[in-house]
Amino acid sequence: GAGVSQSPRYKVAKRGQDVALRCDPISGHVSLFWYQQALGQGPEFLTYFQNEAQLDKSGLPSDRFFAERPEGSVSTLKIQRTQQEDSAVYLCASNGGFDEQFFGPGTRLTVL
């Protein structure tokens, strides 16, 4: 079956631009997670949804980062006024009620 998909796969933004990253989880998966992975590092937790409810946003680095999942399926991570330190791979994962989180391929964001 289809796994987690993310789009775009690559995004180049000029400093100060807003970007929106999309995640399509596995159908029926209740839980959705966003992680940020800097080059050569492990993924770091950003935020967590259960259905449409954002239950944990403790990992969002600043108020420029905003995530939503209005209908409990597709999620969008938005970054306003991008800065160079936002350059990273943004990973989305979904979970269907058991332990395993299934990861998408990620969106590589480069801020120039």
Add this chain to the structure above:
Amino acid sequence: GENVEQHPSTLSVQEGDSAVIKCTYSDSASNYFPWYKQELGKGPQLIIDIRSNVGEKKDQRIAVTLNKTAKHFSLHITETQPEDSAVYFCAASRWRNTGKLIFGQGTTLQVKP
């Protein structure tokens, strides 16, 4: 805060040898410990996991051990093959709480033919 330390950062072995990667976690409430393999340009893929009520788990050439008292867990790969070359991440979480994964820094494994 919650932290997972992973060693070594790089590991090079000859094909057929064993590889061992070790992780230590700080949150004593952690109860789920997955290992992920990440290939270039791809997202992490789960290869094996262990829960806190189990000390060891094996799946073909891969095994994981957990020592809750010492708060460390290890990945063992036997009979390594070139296709095992990748970056490996350990992680810890409080499953049934938030479920968020705290990852180690990663180990780049190179298996030389």
